[in-house]
Amino acid sequence: MTIIIKNSAGVPIYEQIKEQVKEAILNDEMKDGDMLPSIRQLAGDLKVSVITTTRAYAELEQEGYIITVQGKGCYVAPKDNDLIREQLLRKIEDGFNASINAARIAKLPREELRQLFEFTLEENGYE
């Protein structure tokens, strides 16, 4: 997992960490049960305060993305859990909205759009 901190961005560092971890999870870059670097390890690697990474991980856990196992570490939460599911559904919806807007501009008939969708499903091998 790559995390890049921009020091000059107006966004607090813990937020940046949170967002990038979230992205990695939602992109499937990090899979169910993958172990994240420890709070101290991450702080050392990114050269930020341990408190910052602690906060990022705490909020990620609260939002359902990761699970902390005492004495073992932090792991990516199963992605079919409710909170992640909601995020993913939102992502799907956003994708649909983008496609629909593009179709509108192209003046694509509704039926053709639906066919295009089925075709893409086939191409992706979606079960």
Added chain:
Amino acid sequence: MSNALEVQNLCKTYSDFTLDSVSFSLPAGYIMGFVGQNGAGKTTTIRCILNMAMRDDGVIKIYGLDNVRDELAIKQELAVVFDEIFFVEAWTVKEVEKAIRGFYSQWDSRLYGEYIKKFDLSPEKRVKELSRGMKLKLMLAVAMSHNAKLLILDEPTSGLDPVARDELLSILREYISDGEKSVFFSTHVTTDLERIADYITLIDHGRIFYTGTKDGLLEDFCIVKGSKSNLTDDMKRKIIGLSITSAGFTGMLPASELKGLPGGIVTESPTIDEILIHISKGGNNL
């Protein structure tokens, strides 16, 4: 979780300077930066913690032990680095170990040897022949070779170039990586703190201005800028370090005061430097 260092209402009066009710705590396993102008009281506070200066009032505890009553037990687990080296000039790097190892029940000779090698310090070189950066590394090697739980550094980066400062920060980061050791680090080089500190205590003219997490400090204050016409009397009272020029005004406000501000005021996050500068300029509410 226990506190590595606890200072409560520390008071110390000299003829020309006073520490007034200085209080702060460092939880075990973290790094605290102790920052303030030159002469603000950083070194005096550290000397009181080490009982090198005798305090007039207050309580100082290290891992729960009183710093006067249990001084000897504490100093076994305490390591100190000053801006100036405190070993006899004529000693060689090897002799430094021989001279002081007898005092520490947990001295680890193998570890000392490893650090000496890692820091590229020749065992036969005399203390007076070492460069500023190497003297610091020698003090660190000694500090980290007797299993100390709290490392106190007083202005360790003064006189170091940026490369050497970065090296020091890496060493400190590695030192606390097991979560059991703590670091208390006084400096006026705030960029170092921005990169490594978990907690910050800010001291100004012998009084504590802020103590808490570094993130908290940067969130609690805000730089405000705007045109003179937007400056109300209420704002003039509350703004810290207010500066008015022909181009407008700048200053610093606690984040809680941002709510009632008129539009057109630009706000931005402060750096620790800016916070220091603004509080030194003073303000009515300080």
Added chain:
Amino acid sequence: MNRVLTAMKLDFFTAKSSLKLVAILLLIGVVIGALAHGPIYTMIFTMIFAVTSCGSIFPTHERSHSDKLYGILPVKKSEMIAGRYLYALIIGAVCTAISGILGLALARIMNVSLDSFTFWATLMLAFIYFSFAVGVSYPIYLKFSFAKAYLFTMLPMYLIAVLILFLSKQTSFISDFGRLMQFFTNNQILIPVLGILIGLVLLAMSALIANLLYKRKEI
């Protein structure tokens, strides 16, 4: 006790570098004694060397700012002082022995007569002078900085040493103590016994005073 010994070892480490320089004094003492055909001069000079060795720790610490060590290391102030005095005692004992050996050796080599009374009296007076000099200077150095205190302590000590040298040349001065001399000549064993006792008492008193003075000092 362990910490006191470690503090004493630290003092030896501190003094090591300057001991070599001060050894030149020893050489001078031998030369003077040889030139003046007076082994007692060498014996006295040896003890001056001893006093200087004992004092040298203080300017070394001041130059290196290494007195801060005593605020950092796990050692009590009283233990540091005890270690320092032990160091002085060892230097004094060793130098007294060297003084005696050199005196006897020089006397034999130069074929100068050195009767037993003169030998013991000189040796013990030198040791008492050493104890007195250290006893006076140590508490002052501990309380004040060496640089400030040096003129007021070492200089008088050297002057006293010169005075003793001068006086010892005046044989009439010695014979004025007629009855005292008679007593000691008859009971020569008492000279070293009394000499060592007086020296130790002086050092012990000095250590107590040093402790009191240093207690409140900030490092």
